[in-house]
Amino acid sequence: MDLSVPAGDLLALVGPSGCGKTTALRTIAGLERAGAGTITVGGRVLADATRHVRPEQRRIGWVPQSATLFPHLTVAQNVAFGLKGTGGSRHSAKRRAADPEVRRLIDLVGLASHADRLPAQLSGGQAQRVALARALAAGPDLVLLDEPFGALDPLLRQQLRDSTRAWLRAESVTGVLVTHDQSEALSVADHVAVMRDGEVLQQASPRTLFSRPVTPWVAGFVGDAVFLDAVVRSAGAGHDPVLRTTSELGEVPARWMGAVPPSSGETVRLMVRPAQVVPRAEGVRGRVTSLRFTGYDAVLTVELPTGTAVSALVPAAEAPDHDADIAVGVNGEALAYAAGQ
Template identity: 55%
Template sequence: MTSLRVDALTVRLGDADILRGVDISASDGELLAVVGPSGCGKTTLLRTIAGLVRAASGDIRLGTRLVATHGIHLRPERRGIGWVPQDATLFPHLTVAQNVAFGMPGSSGRRSPRRRRALDPEVGRVLALVGLDGFAERMPSQLSGGQAQRVSLARALASRPALVLLDEPFAALDPLLRHELRESVPAWLREEGVTAVLVTHDQEEALSLADRVAVMRDGRVLQEDAPAIVFGLPATAWVAGFVGDAVFLDGQWHEDVVDTVLGRLPAQWAEHHVAGDVAAPAAGTAVTVMLRPEQLGVTSDAEGVGVVRRARFTGHSALLEIGLAGGAILHARVASPAATPPGTRVRVDVGGSALAYRPADDEGVRATG
């Protein structure tokens, strides 16, 4: 197993900084998920770790090996990294076994022809690992999308890499196959003891699969932590809104409570918990308050503070859109919308604590929502 550590990584294209002082790490055998909006630098980060892009500054370590730093840029083929792209780019004229063998050391050239390496026991082992032990002689044209993606993963694992990089490998699959591979791929990686970095635009995928999650924006990592902490104690209001459904309200801070349109709520100063040296603001300071829709209880009440505007059924639950006095809107997740149809005036109760941040307008996040 091999750990990954990236320190102060900066990548420039022309005059633009694509990555700006990025710090991430993954311990031996961990799966690190990197999420962020399109264009934030996720794929550039992967390509730089792989050695396909040269860093302007910063360090990249694989275990004890320094593979990139000032004056050092180890070539991609010497880094021992496996790559699984979004689309399974298999050689159409080679069998499944030959495609897998292509990724093995010495798979080309006179020393070990591809066809001989396709008979290697290691090929059979990794095909069995990904559930394709009966597919060795099939051609790529005979595979489904999910099977082709598993071959791509087997090829990456066959080289016994120090690290596997997965660039949105499930994005092009239908929901059933995506669910299947989301379950199996992390299990295969952990069975092999392989450290991995998964880039995805799907926050649910990242939170459910990874040991750690890094959230990127504009070439920077805003937070890296365990999924439960990234979701439960987001470092900023923007991170809170990106990693899950969130309700943002204006508020005033008063020690351990905030005054909001929903009344006085118990609250935590989120930035203190994430970066312990950030002190809470003075009493009366304007803040942004974040709640999760699951924290809101909704009850029909003629004297309530809001009116249900619409209900959106999502299968296992429903999301109610509730209009409040002054034009504010919030969303509450309920088991069934039947008791509070659109037009119903409701009382909104809050369970648990709110999180308070500096005003969200500073980050481009709506202060009401």
């Protein structure tokens, strides 16, 4: 796998369980020894064919899923434990709890009034903020976040992840976030890397990843997707041609995502997002077989005459009734991939 994170940016690492996300994080941290390759942070080589820098010497902060605070130390003392020079000593942590840098970090994460509390007196979200402040206390070149918001309720999760991004940016610290939540990755990270079976399939900005996934698998992993078989009628010129295709949803222009454009008559696989499948006065007729409201929007499942079911996202106020007969079509361009992908 290859990863590159610009200084001061946050990269989110996503992929199915068992694909290697946490192993990658542990290898960067030095908790696992790399079998091959090179790990470089801030211009320093931390691992290659001849060296393996110990974890405590890598200037890397770690924020785990569980805050893992020292229960017998106060908030300030837990943060002080991360300062350089404490040597992993609780006595040094207690002695340096009043250090101005400790107070600054506690204030940064919004816990100034909780400095003297013990971890048992904190909520889950507060404990995670202490864990982040402790990771920042060492002045790391890189902070690794291993699903630190996974155990929180949805509202607190959103608030804390947004705050964490703001704190990392304020400290100009580079970060790598491992998460199972694709929407979290797309909303908070500067870059997203999608992994599968130990391989990074695509690393891009959230906008590019969502709008130009390199494979149908990536497209379906990072968001809801509708896949259709289509026949090419003609292909435009250039290295990034638009195809004219005929599909089960009618005539659809499609941006070709492969290397060599297909010829007329070839079958390709189209991908559109549900928001592109829209009701039309003239379109392909179908029957609404399910209807699910998600707030301002509603997700429809429309069964086409061929038996294919497609998802459509419409404003809740405009949602048709269950079992309604409607006409739908595709708004904008689809993405076209080679058949069989």
